[in-house]
Amino acid sequence: MEELIEYILQFGNLNKQQIDLITSKVKKIELGKGEYFSEAGKIPRQVGFVMEGVVRGCYYNNKGEEITRCFIFENNLVVDYVNFEANTASAEYLQASTDCKLIVFSKQDWEELSHTIVGWDNIKNKMVQKCLYQKSRKSPVISQDATTRYLDFLKNYPTLTNRVALSHIASYLGVTQQSLSRIRKNIK
Incomplete structure (x- = not known):
């Protein structure tokens, strides 16, 4: 309260x-x-x-x-x-x-x-x-490339990546779950 x-x-x-x-x-x-x-x-x-x-x-x-x-x-x-x-x-x-x-x-x-x-x-x-x-x-700018949108997501929501379903993050970013997996692998 x-x-x-x-x-x-x-x-x-x-x-x-x-x-x-x-x-x-x-x-x-x-x-x-x-x-x-x-x-x-x-x-x-x-x-x-x-x-x-x-x-x-x-x-x-x-x-x-x-x-x-x-x-x-x-x-x-x-x-x-x-x-x-x-x-x-x-x-x-x-x-x-x-x-x-x-x-x-x-x-x-x-x-x-x-x-x-x-x-x-x-x-x-x-x-x-x-x-x-x-x-x-907080809605991502679709004119940005997917990697930039994901990096912005990490900046805006630093604690959410491990808390919410990847399918929801992918949907939010306007990419497929497979694309999101590739992006995540490439930036680590």
């Missing part, structure tokens, strides 16, 4: 009473590897904070291929915020790449904080901006 509070306090100041209110609104959940935090075709109903583990954002392209768009790991928010706010069905999945422990706010509780805590909207907006930035910024 301390990690969540530290995260929130990066974006604004709260007093003890406000912090106590926030912590009273959350519940802890666990997701097993492969389980979904939110699914395509369904309306996202919760905002999560990753305490332990890695969640990946993914979707299926028009050829039916699974594409990994981003990885979200410890001490970060996980939410399909655009669809969460708009109350519309998501086009992507948020799936546990590893076993995960999350702190979760229901939509009702998340919105209730806005009505109760002065300044919460400002803090919330900054947290959401960081979340959206992380999801968009």
